[in-house]
Amino acid sequence: MARKAKIARKTRETEITVELNLDGRGNGDVKTPLPFFDHMLTNFARHGLFDLKIRAKGDVEVDFHHTVEDVGITLGEALKKALGNNAGIKRCGSSDVPMMDSLSTVILDISNRPYFKFSSAVSSFAIESVYSSLKKGSVEKTFDVGLMKEFMKALSNSAGLDLHITLHYGEDIHHAIESVYKALGRALGAAVTVDPRIKGVLSTKGKL
Template structure:
């Protein structure tokens, strides 16, 4: 079974094309016009072993908000589409990732019920031109469109770049774990028989 998806989203604010292969090798080609997000998506692909291509244009002359949020929407849609009926997947994943002085933990449940817990304290600053509060917008959009329960917790950290990088790496590793197929699982990992 091929677990791939190609999603296009065109609005008055953004034009996005994203292709995803869940069973990839970590190859990425990302061009969003948001350099810090490009960096995060490249490491997301590498650490999740997902093949990911993203081309995005947006109204970045205003700010990065629409582009960042819409990429979260499209990535969530692509993951959901690529997983199909979720037959045989582990459903749950968890990863704790250090990044120098930072420690971040992500737990995910591909339950079909979107809910984000985001315990990440960040000052209102920018990394380059990237407003760090947009990370939460990205994760919320991803959560809603993947229909997943996502918990992101940063236990400690000082460097804002390290904090967000640890979050993206932990997310990638948790999703890699949750999307893995297990031959012992008949149907879906739920007593309801549906996710």
């Protein structure tokens, strides 16, 4: 059975569609108002070997937060739907990913009991400029560690992930954030892997 899902979400602030294939080839087709965010989500898909298509519109002239958080919520819903009853999956995954001056660790459990822990040695105020010239004039906006954290928290809550992220260090904020998204993809890719030895759900309780 194909492990695919398509989820649409529309609010007064955002309009988002996510298509996810867990058994893909790592093809990312992501278009949001935030080019840097697109780049991060494409890396996530590539390293997790998921096929991921995202289309998102949002009130970025107000703030990036609404769009970033709602993409996390919608992606989480797609992940949960694609997994179905979680039968046969390894459930847990972890990955350490370096990128030049940066190093990140992601450890997760598809437990259906959301919990999120984020630890960073990189300041939330360290920023990478990614978008400017918004429709209300030339206003420079930024994508920072805090926004990444909000995306991860939304994903954890929506998908039911026990998600622990450590950003150990980083000098270039681009490298630091990218190492986290790559590690997330690899950890999740490992967790959703089907093992034929696992009958039903990998839990002594018999369900998650």
